[in-house]
Amino acid sequence: MTAPSDWQRDLIREVGAAEAGGERPRPATPPAPARTPAPARTPGPAQPAAAPVPARSPDPAQPAPRSPAPPRTPDPAATPGRDLAPRSSGEVQRPASAPEAAPVADPRLLLALGSPRHGDPLARRAGAGLRRLAAPAAKEAGDAARLAEAVQQPVTTGRVLAVTSLRGGAGKSTVAALLTRTYAHYRHDPVLGLEADAALGTLPLRLGARTVRWTVGDLADVLTPETRLTDVTGYLVQLEEGGWLLPASRGQVGNPLAGRTYYTVALALRRHFGVTVVDCDSLPGQVARTALGTAHARVLVAPATAEGVHGTRQVLDWLLGLLPAARENTVVVLNATSPDATLDPATARAHLGEPGVPVVLLPYDRHLGQGGPVHTDHLGEAARGTALRLAAEALGRAVRTR
Numbered sequence: 582m583t584a585p586s587d588w589q590r591d592l593i594r595e596v597g598a599a600e601a602g603g604e605r606p607r608p609a610t611p612p613a614p615a616r617t618p619a620p621a622r623t624p625g626p627a628q629p630a631a632a633p634v635p636a637r638s639p640d641p642a643q644p645a646p647r648s649p650a651p652p653r654t655p656d657p658a659a660t661p662g663r664d665l666a667p668r669s670s671g672e673v674q675r676p677a678s679a680p681e682a683a684p685v686a687d688p689r690l691l692l693a694l695g696s697p698r699h700g701d702p703l704a705r706r707a708g709a710g711l712r713r714l715a716a717p718a719a720k721e722a723g724d725a726a727r728l729a730e731a732v733q734q735p736v737t738t739g740r741v742l743a744v745t746s747l748r749g750g751a752g753k754s755t756v757a758a759l760l761t762r763t764y765a766h767y768r769h770d771p772v773l774g775l776e777a778d779a780a781l782g783t784l785p786l787r788l789g790a791r792t793v794r795w796t797v798g799d800l801a802d803v804l805t806p807e808t809r810l811t812d813v814t815g816y817l818v819q820l821e822e823g824g825w826l827l828p829a830s831r832g833q834v835g836n837p838l839a840g841r842t843y844y845t846v847a848l849a850l851r852r853h854f855g856v857t858v859v860d861c862d863s864l865p866g867q868v869a870r871t872a873l874g875t876a877h878a879r880v881l882v883a884p885a886t887a888e889g890v891h892g893t894r895q896v897l898d899w900l901l902g903l904l905p906a907a908r909e910n911t912v913v914v915l916n917a918t919s920p921d922a923t924l925d926p927a928t929a930r931a932h933l934g935e936p937g938v939p940v941v942l943l944p945y946d947r948h949l950g951q952g953g954p955v956h957t958d959h960l961g962e963a964a965r966g967t968a969l970r971l972a973a974e975a976l977g978r979a980v981r982t983r
């Protein structure tokens with residue numbers, strides 16, 4: 582195992598280089614020359630949290646988010662990926678044979694899960710409905726509209742948000758899925774969920790993908806910064822509830838993902854997507870360190886337990902000590918993964934509190950706790966509100982990051 586001092590040194594180098602605009606981890610292919618950024622886009626009218634997906638008018642300068650060219654099965658007769666033929670700009674190098682599509686989970690298990698539960702019990706939903714009837718919640722509606730507007734804000738170049746935590750099981754994939762769903766719901770430009778945890782990560786399952794084929798590792802040799810969106814989407818999973826997914830594995834134990842592989846692919850993809858949400862491995866994993874150092878915003882997930890908050894506090898101290906500017910673009914999620922959590926949220930918040938770093942509380946939600954695909958319309962009111970607030974906080978910071 583890597584000694585802590587080593588990963589801290591690595592991160593100092595990676596983060597320092599990224600912040601200084603100097604050398605980043607070098608991608609396998611040279612970055613494209615400076616490109617004209619996609620023009621800032623005007624968001625549609627703000628939608629309240631539970632509103633249906635707004636009708637979107639296509640932006641002539643950007644491919645439509647929900648209807649890019651239909652995913653294509655890359656040409657099986659093309660040149661082998663590791664034996665690359667000379668590239669012309671924009672040309673995609675395709676591996677000799679497309680990998681077999683692999684099911685994300687045994688369908689019998691998904692059946693055994695039963696139908697999705699609602700995040701809030703029926704009695705609470707009925708109570709909330711009655712309260713709304715008695716006194717329409719103008720303030721709540723106003724807040725939701727303001728947050729929705731923040732989530733829809735235009736970006737001049739694609740923003741990358743890295744989600745990580747100190748330990749496994751903190752809720753990284755759940756939070757990454759919530760963010761991907763929220764941005765895909767509200768935004769007009771394409772949104773990508775990028776899995777960067779090759780250890781049999783759960784992002785594809787959480788985002789409702791049924792099968793996966795191409796992985797981050799496959800695409801490292803294939804994509805260049807010049808690859809067109811219409812070619813890129815042939816390698817991605819188009820999600821039924823909006824947005825795109827690139828998984829890190831085909832559900833088999835394989836090689837860990839290298840930080841450089843992640844960076845090569847993230848760099849090639851990010852200009853096609855208004856927002857890319859990265860589901861990282863846990864710290865001090867190599868990908869998490871690379872992603873922390875190169876993302877426009879960082880989301881640290883802290884389990885709402887004494888040890889989870891204590892550990893995350895240490896990570897924050899370490900991160901802000903190394904890189905004071907990280908307070909400008911870090912958000913902490915205090916996540917209750919169990920209904921039996923007893924840690925007082927106010928105390929936990931105060932313990933994690935750091936000027937400029939918001940702490941957003943994600944409550945225990947029955948729908949999230951059930952496992953399986955996350956459906957926005959099944960989330961409890963509190964979890965849905967938190968997802969929107971978190972998406973607004975993280976994107977606001979990412980947009981301000983140069």
Ligand SMILES: Nc1ncnc2c1ncn2[C@@H]1O[C@H](COP(=O)(O)OP(=O)(O)OP(=O)(O)O)[C@@H](O)[C@H]1O
Pocket residue numbers: 746748749750751752753754755756778782783863916917918919943944945946947949950951952
């Ligand atoms: N707010 C929540 N409410 C209910 N259950 C939750 C919540 N957040 C996470 N969970 C549950 O906690 C478990 C761990 O979550 P998740 O898989 O997202 O963690 P992770 O950090 O991605 O784990 P890993 O390190 O293994 O990738 C899952 O079973 C998930 O359903």
Ligand SMILES: [Mg+2]
Pocket residue numbers: 753754755778782783784860
């Ligand atoms: Mg995970």
